[in-house]
Amino acid sequence: MATIRNTAPVAPEGRQDPRRRAAFTRVAVGALLAAAVLSGCGATAPREDGARRAAGRFTAALAAQDFGAACGLLAPGSREELTEDGKAPCDRALRSLELPSGGGARAVEVHGRQALLRTDDDTVFLSQFDEGWRVTAAGCVPQPDDLPYRCSLKGA
């Protein structure tokens, strides 16, 4: 019968070799990190804060009737759509929509470079640009059967 020479140190029965346990821990942590990276997970808290602040500035500008400032927080596509549909400069077209401007932020969800923020009386969609978060849709009302929100202001 062949015998195999065992050259590796063996831990006493019932006790795990600390080096093996450390190696296993390293492998497990590495696998979890790899899974997180592969899953496209990134730090969401700073992005949530950024989206929440941008939406807060937008609703604050609406509440102060500073529609010029509110227009500056719109995504380019939404601003273009607004001026084309309203056949007026952005600030006048935005005023005519009479978007809800009250209520604090209740919840924010960020996925990749898109975000949704619910306030007490509105749902606002945002997208991330080089300049920061910009509003893509506002004055949004949920629709049945998982259909897209119907929004007073939205991009193309």
Place this chain on the structure above:
Amino acid sequence: MTPDGAHRTGHRGGFWRSNSLTLTFGGAFLVVLAAQAVAGNAEFNEQLAVEGLQRIGLGPYLMSSDFAVDVTENWQSEFLQFFLYVYGTVYLLQRGSPESKPLDRVGIESERDQRVGEHATPESPRWAADKGRRQSVYAHSLGLVMAGLFLLSWLAQSVAGTAAHNEMRLRQLQDPVSWASYLGSADFWSRSLQNWQSELLAVASMAVLSVYLRQRGSPESKPVGSPHHATGVEG
């Protein structure tokens, strides 16, 4: 040849020749993955441009859920394919195929045939000579690792897929869904099943085509002159 008939490897031709299969396919994997990233980035930016949104560079795209789900949905199906192939060929046979064992060797085979326990040779892996749990684990290690990589990749696909799907839903002004809801979604199962069906087709094709067709010099083929009915013969 060693006394038990196996060819020794690594003694001739240097490191490159001895490992050219792994090195070539590993290198090609990295090149193709990079090309996939470039093409995927361009396609993703086309969608963003149509919707009037900010395009992203290659760096941010590499960290995006869109890239991650596209990569992991293919990884999981490949590891699933190899797990099923490794495990399935223990019990399933194909007469005349080099991918199949001889028809009289179905199952896990004897300790003597597998050279485990007291039948292990001095050159056998250390855990093959063990008579307990280690031998049992080692005897299934290839299938277990393939199954583990499949499950890990599929989990990563589900997490990345949830994020990518939700990013698309937000662009379409729809509510995001939870991970649990995504697991029952058409997107998750469409991505999974379209990969699985292609892997299963490839395995079935290989098993049956290798009965009648040959590739001279390839261990995946029978020798060119081998009869069609010869089973478990590699060239």
